[in-house]
Amino acid sequence: MENVNPEQSEEPGEPQPPERGTPVGRRVLLGTIGLGALGVVAAPSLQRALEGFLGAAADKDPTGLTGLLPNGGGFRYYSVASSVPHKNATNYRLTVDGLVDRPKTYTLDDLRALPQTKLVKDVQCVTGWRVPDTPFEGVRLSRLLDAAGVRAKAGAVRFTCFDGTYTESLTLDQARRSDILVALRMQNKDIGHAHGGPVRLYVAPMYFYKSAKWLSGIHVTEKVEPGYWEHLGYDVDAWVGRSNGRDDDPTS
Amino acid sequence: MTLRAEAHTPPATEVRRFGPAQKWVHRTTAALMGVCVVTAAFLYVPELAELVGRRELVVRIHECAGLALPVPVLAGLVSRAFRADLGHLNRFGPHDKVWLRAALRRDKRRSQRPAAKFNAGQKIYAAWIAGASLVMLGTGLIMWFTHLTPIMWRTSATFVHDWLALTIGIVLAGHIGMALGDPEARSGLRTGKVSREWAQREHPLWRP
CATH class of the missing domain: 3.90.420.10 (Oxidoreductase, molybdopterin-binding domain)
Structure with missing residues (x-):
């Protein structure tokens, strides 16, 4: 390697300037978006599988952490008000x-x-x-x-x-x-x-x-x-499996 | 007095890493992402939801912050310096392959972690979080404007939105954790300047 240009040999393995490299970033970005779209399409079957798995896991989970996972089994707390008064046997009507x-x-x-x-x-x-x-x-x-x-x-x-x-x-x-x-x-x-x-x-x-x-x-x-x-857009006649565009098994 | 003259122009110990455009894009994006994450926790974690309530207001804030999330990056495109950094983040050279292979092997030797202005991990993170944010935006819009799409789409979008939110939370924690572990990287983003010694150690192939 005697005839190597000293300017080049100063940086052995110096890569090409980044501008001329492969646009991997763009591919990762587009790939992520594609996976997201695929996820939306595959969601119904994925969701069923995960619910079955996580529901079973939640039964045996003493930490309760599975409850924090999406569809991790169990109830979720939704309140539309800023705070809800507590009522008991003495003041409930x-x-x-x-x-x-x-x-x-x-x-x-x-x-x-x-x-x-x-x-x-x-x-x-x-x-x-x-x-x-x-x-x-x-x-x-x-x-x-x-x-x-x-x-x-x-x-x-x-x-x-x-x-x-x-x-x-x-x-x-x-x-x-x-x-x-x-x-x-x-x-x-x-x-x-x-x-x-x-x-x-x-x-x-x-x-x-x-x-x-x-x-x-x-x-x-x-x-x-x-x-x-x-x-806010939900059906008034909210039969399980026959409303809101869903096809769940009926509950009653 | 040559010595004096040299003292007046010391060899630059600091090099410029970021200009105001990159600093402000990062700052505002981080703030908006923070609002998204905090409001998401209020909507999602039962104990916090119980504490905060006001579901409609929290949803409104979450939606606005989410919608605004891409704005700083888009506004940053007017800056030549910011566009140049996007180019650096996008393009991968052979050294990035070396870096990624070493990262997979958990090889921490400096010689195995060659990096230009951004290392391969930072590049992958930037591209992934940008794509993931856009997926969140898309699925979020489906959940928001329910009359635009069949309701089945909303349920599917909710599913992707929920799981990707969890993933983003974990990746974001990693991003913040790594920043906490490197004070000079953080001050580089705050002041725009880093020491030449840090630049040579962390980004040996970067020619500022």
């Missing part, structure tokens, strides 16, 4: 009014004294997560409506919540189904604040946004008034 003959206000003890119904079904959220075989116990909504004496011209029921913001609605026919509860217990314990306690609605056959948390009012109305999420 549920009013039934509107187009009824006998408006009534129930305390928590009043509700506990009524016949309780237990349902064990899957919970399906419209965002994808599903919790299998979740027990709910409470009073059938139809019982409270019958006790209040619904007037002939009534056609729907509107629910209000003591978070001050959330609302939900059902048609009267839907509300009279036997799988719709004013729930006091979930997963075999009293419903805690985070899950909408002490009393929440449980609409077994519909996506879980219909099951309003922190239930405080049942108003019988003439027509269905869209609830909180329904104003």
Whole structure:
């Protein structure tokens, strides 16, 4: 190598200036975007597989970390209000009014004294997560409506919540189904604040946004008034597997 | 007095690494990304969601920060220096292959980590985070403007958005962790200047 130009030999293995190298950066960028698009296309099958795997893992996970993974099994806390007051047996009230003959206000003890119904079904959220075989116990909504004496011209029921913001609605026919509860217990314990306690609605056959948390009012109305999420684009008739463009297995 | 004269013009101990354009693009992008990550945590981690509530407001802030995320880079394109750095980040030479192979073998010897202005790891990170941010933007827009696409797309977009968010969180933590481990790299981005000694050690093939 005696005849090597000293200027070049100063930097053995000096690469070409970066401007003339391979545009790997562009390829990585475009590749990432392509993978993202592929992920959207493959999402339904990927999601099913992951839910099965993570659901099983969550059952055996003492750390609870799997619960933080997307679709990691279990419930997620959604609140639309800035803060929600805590209510208990002393200050909780549920009013039934509107187009009824006998408006009534129930305390928590009043509700506990009524016949309780237990349902064990899957919970399906419209965002994808599903919790299998979740027990709910409470009073059938139809019982409270019958006790209040619904007037002939009534056609729907509107629910209000003591978070001050959330609302939900059902048609009267839907509300009279036997799988719709004013729930006091979930997963075999009293419903805690985070899950909408002490009393929440449980609409077994519909996506879980219909099951309003922190239930405080049942108003019988003439027509269905869209609830909180329904104003933001979700279906009012939210049958699991037959609404919101989803094809989940029915829950009830 | 030659000695004096030399003292007045000392050999440059500092070299210029970044100009104001690169500094501000990095700063504003980092701030917007920070807002995205923090609001995402408020929406996502149950304990934090419970603490903060106000779901609609947090969603609104998250959307605005996400939408603004590409703006600093696009605005930076008017700067010649910034465009030149994008070129450095894009182009890979043979030395980058050496660097990547050593990184895979966890070989930390300096001789095995040749790098020009940016090392191969920084180049890959820059390209990946740019692509990932655009995927987040696309899937985020599908989730935001629900009436534009069939609802099935929203569920799929949510799935990709959630998992990529987790991945970005981990990669971003690595990026910040490496910056914390190299104070001079950080001060280089803050002041625009680094010592010649650091440049020769970390970026031996860089000719400032």
